[in-house]
Amino acid sequence: RVAPALVAGLLPMAFFTTARDEWEDHLYDLKKQFSPNNPPRKERVVILGSGWGSLSFLQRLDPEKVDVTVVSPRSFFFYTPLLAGCSTGTVASTSITESMRWHLDRFKSSSSRPLFLQAHASSIDLEKKTVTCGSSAVGVSTVLEYDQLVVAVGAESNTFNIKGVKKHATMMKEVEDSLKVRRAVLEKLESANSLLASGASEEEVLRHLHWVVVGGGPTGVELTAELCDFVNSDVKEFFPGLAGKIQISLVEGTGKVLGMFAPHISEYARNKLVEQGANVTTSCFVTGATEKTVNLLGAVDKKKTFIDYGLLVWAGGIGARPFTKSFATQIGGEQVPKKGPLRGLKVDNKFRVTGTENVWALGDCALSGSPPTAQAAYQQGKYLGRLFRETNCDKKIVDEHAAFEFHNYGSLAYVGSSTAVADLKLHLWGSDHPAGRGQGDESTVLEGKGAFAIWRSLYFSKMLSMKNRWQVLFDWCMSGVFGRDISAPY
Numbered sequence: 001r002v003a004p005a006l007v008a009g010l011l012p013m014a015f016f017t018t019a020r021d022e023w024e025d026h027l028y029d030l031k032k033q034f035s036p037n038n039p040p041r042k043e044r045v046v047i048l049g050s051g052w053g054s055l056s057f058l059q060r061l062d063p064e065k066v067d068v069t070v071v072s073p074r075s076f077f078f079y080t081p082l083l084a085g086c087s088t089g090t091v092a093s094t095s096i097t098e099s100m101r102w103h104l105d106r107f108k109s110s111s112s113r114p115l116f117l118q119a120h121a122s123s124i125d126l127e128k129k130t131v132t133c134g135s136s137a138v139g140v141s142t143v144l145e146y147d148q149l150v151v152a153v154g155a156e157s158n159t160f161n162i163k164g165v166k167k168h169a170t171m172m173k174e175v176e177d178s179l180k181v182r183r184a185v186l187e188k189l190e191s192a193n194s195l196l197a198s199g200a201s202e203e204e205v206l207r208h209l210h211w212v213v214v215g216g217g218p219t220g221v222e223l224t225a226e227l228c229d230f231v232n233s234d235v236k237e238f239f240p241g242l243a244g245k246i247q248i249s250l251v252e253g254t255g256k257v258l259g260m261f262a263p264h265i266s267e268y269a270r271n272k273l274v275e276q277g278a279n280v281t282t283s284c285f286v287t288g289a290t291e292k293t294v295n296l297l298g299a300v301d302k303k304k305t306f307i308d309y310g311l312l313v314w315a316g317g318i319g320a321r322p323f324t325k326s327f328a329t330q331i332g333g334e335q336v337p338k339k340g341p342l343r344g345l346k347v348d349n350k351f352r353v354t355g356t357e358n359v360w361a362l363g364d365c366a367l368s369g370s371p372p373t374a375q376a377a378y379q380q381g382k383y384l385g386r387l388f389r390e391t392n393c394d395k396k397i398v399d400e401h402a403a404f405e406f407h408n409y410g411s412l413a414y415v416g417s418s419t420a421v422a423d424l425k426l427h428l429w430g431s432d433h434p435a436g437r438g439q440g441d442e443s444t445v446l447e448g449k450g451a452f453a454i455w456r457s458l459y460f461s462k463m464l465s466m467k468n469r470w471q472v473l474f475d476w477c478m479s480g481v482f483g484r485d486i487s488a489p490y
């Protein structure tokens with residue numbers, strides 16, 4: 001009873017936040033209509049990436065003031081918060097993806113037609129102000145000139161060079177990764193079924209049915225939760241002889257899962273996963289993997305153990321992309337840390353890349369002081385887009401422009417069987433105006449069905465297109481009523 005009531009209460013609030021955002025942009029358009037000061041020449045803005053930072057930035061630009069080219073190896077934006085659900089079929093992959101061309105089409109104006117290039121940026125010439133982009137599909141490269149370059153290439157899965165992980169584990173970062181997990185899970189079920197029918201050893205059947213997730217951060221926990229949901233509902237129904245033999249193990253190196261939450265919330269998440277049948281092992285590091293075995297080392301007792309697995313998923317964290325590392329090294333100076341790995345591009349509080357001119361970086365590839373989350377990348381893109389349209393990138397005006405301030409609205413994570421955990425900074429909700437913002441760091445911490453209602457309604461309302469909202473709503477209803485699709489040849 002609590003959940004529907006909360007959804008009913010929170011949905012309008014969530015919609016209000018989105019509508020307010022759109023209204024502010026609309027006000028800007030109205031003001032501009034009556035302003036005679038349009039710039040004489042259009043800036044050529046090249047954006048690298050099609051993720052949270054780039055899209056949010058693009059949506060705030062003024063098409064009358066800039067010529068935009070977006071370069072990304074991925075021709076679509078995807079909604080990362082629902083990626084774990086995509087691995088089990090709770091939502092379809094197409095429901096969380098949006099074509100960049102569709103977004104660019106909405107951006108075009110009478111005097112501007114944005115371009116999209118499906119390619120990897122490979123190098124930047126700071127003198128000539130060009131960026132070289134390679135398209136691996138057709139083996140060609142293109143050199144683009146820019147006036148302003150915005151680097152938002154995100155991060156990649158970090159395996160810390162642990163032996164065998166890259167080769168044998170599936171990552172959990174891109175849509176393709178979640179589809180790989182989905183395909184592997186369905187294949188393992190069918191393989192185990194065939195092995196059982198053929199009279200193969202119990203050991204071999206059990207190995208196929210042991211699925212190991214490494215990393216107890218939010219990615220690993222949400223994936224484990226989705227896998228448990230899938231096994232406890234759909235697998236139980238369609239593979240009744242196998243469901244009881246499946247083992248889902250979550251391995252975390254530190255002492256607790258969901259380390260960014262308060263200790264009692266981490267404990268709740270752990271207990272919830274265990275309650276649903278997962279084995280949760282903390283204080284245990286993965287030290288290597290072979291085709292069928294993953295090696296573990298106890299963080300405290302230094303005991304070496306191993307697990308025979310059928311599926312290994314790596315959710316052990318993120319690191320800088322090779323492109324980011326090579327660009328930072330090319331700039332040199334402050335960009336190269338004296339100790340430790342290079343984690344991203346150093347930027348100032350307006351996202352100007354230290355040691356360069358007319359190059360900006362945001363999101364997971366930038367070291368800006370904000371956490372590497374969609375929430376932060378979205379706010380940064382919004383800030384930078386508005387900064388571009390308000391200052392026309394005039395250095396003097398940019399210098400005087402207010403610095404970016406990150407507002408952490410809180411964290412949420414799904415922990416299975418329609419429960420979630422939430423740590424919300426409620427004093428920040430409902431107003432984007434500085435006068436309305438609370439100070440301090442008070443948290444409202446929730447767990448269970450109520451947190452799940454907030455998790456669903458919030459992530460639903462934050463989707464960037466109406467099309468995806470309807471698709472996701474439809475998928476949630478379909479998987480709730482008819483179960484997840486287990487037939488798809490993904």
Ligand code: FAD
Pocket residue numbers: 048049050051052053054071072073074080081082083084119120121122152153154155172173174219321323362363364365372373374375376377
């Ligand atoms: P991304 O969104 O990763 O986009 C980077 C873009 O750059 C991509 O389009 C990529 O193809 C492109 N690119 C890569 N290399 C190049 C190149 N050489 N040239 C040009 N383009 C390139 N955060 C939250 O706040 N809440 C959540 O619930 C949440 N859930 C998550 C779930 C999962 C499974 C994952 C993996 C992350 C989640 N995050 C969440 C984190 C969030 O998704 C990231 O912080 C966010 O995507 C960062 O945005 P970005 O724009 O910096 O990078």
Ligand code: NAI
Pocket residue numbers: 081162214215216217218219220222251252253254259284285286287315316317318371372373374411412413414
């Ligand atoms: P993470 O860095 O948050 O977590 C990775 C975990 O893997 C860590 O707890 C680490 O101790 C563990 N680990 C690393 N190496 C290991 C090893 N060898 N053996 C065992 N454990 C090991 O990475 P994650 O979860 O991918 O998140 C990345 C970013 O995306 C974070 O900033 C996170 O906040 C954000 N995110 C947010 C979500 C949400 O708000 N619901 C969901 C998913 C991601």
